[in-house]
Amino acid sequence: MSESKSWNRYTGIDCFRFAAALLIVAIHTSPLASYTQTGDFILTRIVARVGVPFFLMTSGFFLIRPYQQNRDRLKQFVKKTALIYGAAILLYVPVNLYNGYFSGDGLLPRLIQDLVFDGTLYHLWYLPAAILGAVIAWRLAKRYSRPMALAIGGLLYLVGLFGDSYYGVIEDIALVKGFYGLLFQVFDHTRNGLFLAPIFFLLGGMLGEGKQALSLGKSLWGFGISFVLMLAEALTLHHFQVQRHDSMYLFLLPCMYFLFSALLHWRGARMPLLRDSSLLIYLIHPMVIVTLRLVSKKLGLQELLVENSLAHFLAVCLGSVAFSVPAAALWERLGPKRGRPADTNRAWIELNPEHLAHNAAELQQQMPEGCRLMAVVKTEAYGHGAFAIASRLEQMGVEAFAVATLEEGIRLRRYGIRGEILVLGYTSPGRARELKKYGITQTLIDFTYANSLNRQGMAVKCHIKIDTGMHRLGISSQETEKVKRIFRMKNLKITGIYTHLCCADSRGCREEAFTREQIRRFQGLLEELISSGITVPKTHIQSSYGLLNYPELACDYVRVGIALYGVLSQPGRDTRLQPKLKPVMALKARVVLLRAVSAGETVGYGRTFTAARDSRIAILPIGYGDGLPRSLSNKSGVMIRGQYAPVAGRICMDQLAVDVTEIPGVSLGDVATVICGETDAELSAPMVAETAETISNELLCRMGARLPVVVRSHLGQI
Numbered sequence: 249m250s251e252s253k254s255w256n257r258y259t260g261i262d263c264f265r266f267a268a269a270l271l272i273v274a275i276h277t278s279p280l281a282s283y284t285q286t287g288d289f290i291l292t293r294i295v296a297r298v299g300v301p302f303f304l305m306t307s308g309f310f311l312i313r314p315y316q317q318n319r320d321r322l323k324q325f326v327k328k329t330a331l332i333y334g335a336a337i338l339l340y341v342p343v344n345l346y347n348g349y350f351s352g353d354g355l356l357p358r359l360i361q362d363l364v365f366d367g368t369l370y371h372l373w374y375l376p377a378a379i380l381g382a383v384i385a386w387r388l389a390k391r392y393s394r395p396m397a398l399a400i401g402g403l404l405y406l407v408g409l410f411g412d413s414y415y416g417v418i419e420d421i422a423l424v425k426g427f428y429g430l431l432f433q434v435f436d437h438t439r440n441g442l443f444l445a446p447i448f449f450l451l452g453g454m455l456g457e458g459k460q461a462l463s464l465g466k467s468l469w470g471f472g473i474s475f476v477l478m479l480a481e482a483l484t485l486h487h488f489q490v491q492r493h494d495s496m497y498l499f500l501l502p503c504m505y506f507l508f509s510a511l512l513h514w515r516g517a518r519m520p521l522l523r524d525s526s527l528l529i530y531l532i533h534p535m536v537i538v539t540l541r542l543v544s545k546k547l548g549l550q551e552l553l554v555e556n557s558l559a560h561f562l563a564v565c566l567g568s569v570a571f572s573v574p575a576a577a578l579w580e581r582l583g584p585k586r587g588r589p590a591d592t593n594r595a596w597i598e599l600n601p602e603h604l605a606h607n608a609a610e611l612q613q614q615m616p617e618g619c620r621l622m623a624v625v626k627t628e629a630y631g632h633g634a635f636a637i638a639s640r641l642e643q644m645g646v647e648a649f650a651v652a653t654l655e656e657g658i659r660l661r662r663y664g665i666r667g668e669i670l671v672l673g674y675t676s677p678g679r680a681r682e683l684k685k686y687g688i689t690q691t692l693i694d695f696t697y698a699n700s701l702n703r704q705g706m707a708v709k710c711h712i713k714i715d716t717g718m719h720r721l722g723i724s725s726q727e728t729e730k731v732k733r734i735f736r737m738k739n740l741k742i743t744g745i746y747t748h749l750c751c752a753d754s755r756g757c758r759e760e761a762f763t764r765e766q767i768r769r770f771q772g773l774l775e776e777l778i779s780s781g782i783t784v785p786k787t788h789i790q791s792s793y794g795l796l797n798y799p800e801l802a803c804d805y806v807r808v809g810i811a812l813y814g815v816l817s818q819p820g821r822d823t824r825l826q827p828k829l830k831p832v833m834a835l836k837a838r839v840v841l842l843r844a845v846s847a848g849e850t851v852g853y854g855r856t857f858t859a860a861r862d863s864r865i866a867i868l869p870i871g872y873g874d875g876l877p878r879s880l881s882n883k884s885g886v887m888i889r890g891q892y893a894p895v896a897g898r899i900c901m902d903q904l905a906v907d908v909t910e911i912p913g914v915s916l917g918d919v920a921t922v923i924c925g926e927t928d929a930e931l932s933a934p935m936v937a938e939t940a941e942t943i944s945n946e947l948l949c950r951m952g953a954r955l956p957v958v959v960r961s962h963l964g965q966i
């Protein structure tokens with residue numbers, strides 16, 4: 249199985265970056281100036297203005313994304329951009345010297361202003377803008393809801409707009425003009441990291457989430473229309489001479505959004521060379537311009553290479569590309585190795601969001617009309633990472649979540665989950681204030697508990713749990729009076745009532761009869777409530793197996809856990825419904841060490857594995873500390889290069905040895921699949937769980953502790 253094949257590669261983005269770089273060269277060389285002024289204006293002051301925003305959106309696309317909101321990524325980006333900026337500044341010092349940049353008054357304030365905002369040469373403003381824009385967008389995305397962050401980014405852009413191509417509109421308003429006058433003391437243009445960059449980072453990030461994925465047709469239409477509108481806008485502003493500068497247009501925003509979203513549809517081969525050389529072209533083209541001038545002066549070719557604008561543009565492009573592509577290729581070979589996400593150096597959980605979406609849709613389809621999915625995301629979403637799973641589900645329209653503890657619920661709120669959150673387990677009544685503050689719904693596990701929660705004096709949303717035979721949590725279904733009294737408790741807002749089935753996974757006669765009895769008891773209680781005039785709140789009974797074996801129950805919710813993650817608890821269980829589920833998680837680790845072990849030698853603690861022949865052993869840096877059951881020692885195995893490698897010896901807390909003697913060509917860095925993302929495969933979660941004498945539920949939920957979660961569709965880019 250070739251892994252990288254299934255990862256998304258954004259060919260369209262890589263290719264357009266190259267085009268964007270050439271457009272930026274056009275801005276600085278005015279290709280059509282020798283022929284038509286209007287044509288040149290359209291090309292360099294309108295069309296080419298997509299170049300820089302596109303660069304910014306690309307960065308935002310990979311940086312401002314919710315699944316891996318880790319600060320290190322931002323730091324890395326800032327550090328890398330600052331390094332490039334530093335190098336570029338040094339590169340252009342000779343040009344600055346030649347231009348007399350360092351002579352003249354007020355060098356220090358000018359230098360500071362240029363370093364932070366305007367760049368020390370005309371094109372370099374982009375790098376500080378990228379840094380500042382990234383930081384601002386990051387904070388906005390972290391702190392505010394998506395619409396709010398976009399609104400703030402949009403507002404900043406608007407402020408920038410009136411200092412840029414709409415300046416003439418406000419020029420007559422003294423107060424506003426004064427305001428911009430102040431701004432222009434700090435920087436020369438408003439097309440900078442503060443006003444221009446954040447919104448494009450955010451738009452890129454939003455597209456990176458994949459939520460608003462538009463069809464290709466819609467994207468192209470949207471692009472076409474907004475592009476025409478932008479042309480009209482810019483030409484109108486130009487005609488009335490309103491522009492102070494010409495980097496920012498109102499319709500540039502939709503234009504970029506649709507353009508980017510259209511390009512996302514173009515996936516295929518990865519083009520790292522195009523991507524990397526685009527940055528180089530951008531960085532060095534002013535140097536090429538200078539060199540070209542000097543050289544053509546020496547050779548007497550000025551007329552051809554400098555004075556004819558189109559030839560000049562083409563020569564600069566050619567020179568920049570001729571330098572940048574080989575340099576990028578060289579960098580790729582000699583530079584630090586990348587392409588391997590930091591999180592996948594050791595061992596990791598790989599999520600397949602498409603499978604999650606598929607399962608949610610498949611399960612929802614099986615539910616009766618009006619019944620909705622309550623996604624059970626307790627224990628880090630069964631080890632998959634609560635953040636990645638819940639945010640993806642919410643984007644798909646799931647509005648109800650269930651967790652086991654208040655902490656889990658609060659964490660979901662902090663991640664920005666706005667739907668209903670039900671705590672299935674016990675919460676100390678003393679924490680009623682937090683339940684209320686975070687708008688989290690609490691399960692009433694019995695009458696005494698309800699009473700003491702009510703006495704806290706906080707209005708708390710609750711679901712009543714009814715015990716219909718499992719004898720775990722809940723008020724007995726026979727204690728009708730107590731249930732009615734709970735409805736009268738004045739601080740408890742009863743929004744739901746539910747029970748839990750204890751043998752719905754089995755289709756044996758006795759289990760079915762018991763389950764039907766549980767359902768009958770629950771429905772009997774509801775009828776009694778109705779007959780005493782109580783409005784029955786939302787009801788739910790089934791969990792995964794409840795839905796699969798008793799799909800006809802018409803409740804308001806189904807609490808689906810394990811099935812949502814695309815596996816069932818055990819292999820080969822017969823269920824009435826057999827939806828095609830796809831596993832969301834795969835567990836992988838890299839080969840970090842290979843060693844030869846001679847026949848008769850042993851491997852690991854307790855010497856439980858003895859090499860029967862001269863063997864090759866691979867060490868994987870994953871162990872029971874990551875959640876892998878120790879009971880798999882000398883059992884189970886992993887897949888490397890498409891072949892099975894059995895576990896050799898005891899699984900340690902952090903390491904695991906496998907026998908790869910039979911697999912040719914295993915080398916360091918190879919990826920070993922410990923749990924695979926396919927149904928019914930030998931290493932599927934239910935099979936591995938069975939080997940470990942447990943169920944998938946336990947196997948998976950152990951994985952939440954130490955392993956990084958990597959979303960598969962992002963892997964190619966990190």
Ligand SMILES: *Cc1c(COP(=O)(O)O)cnc(C)c1O
Pocket residue numbers: 624626672748790791792793807808809810811945
């Ligand atoms: C965990 C849990 C579920 C989810 O069960 P699955 O079998 O994983 O679908 C549903 N209801 C309650 C009360 C639970 O504790």
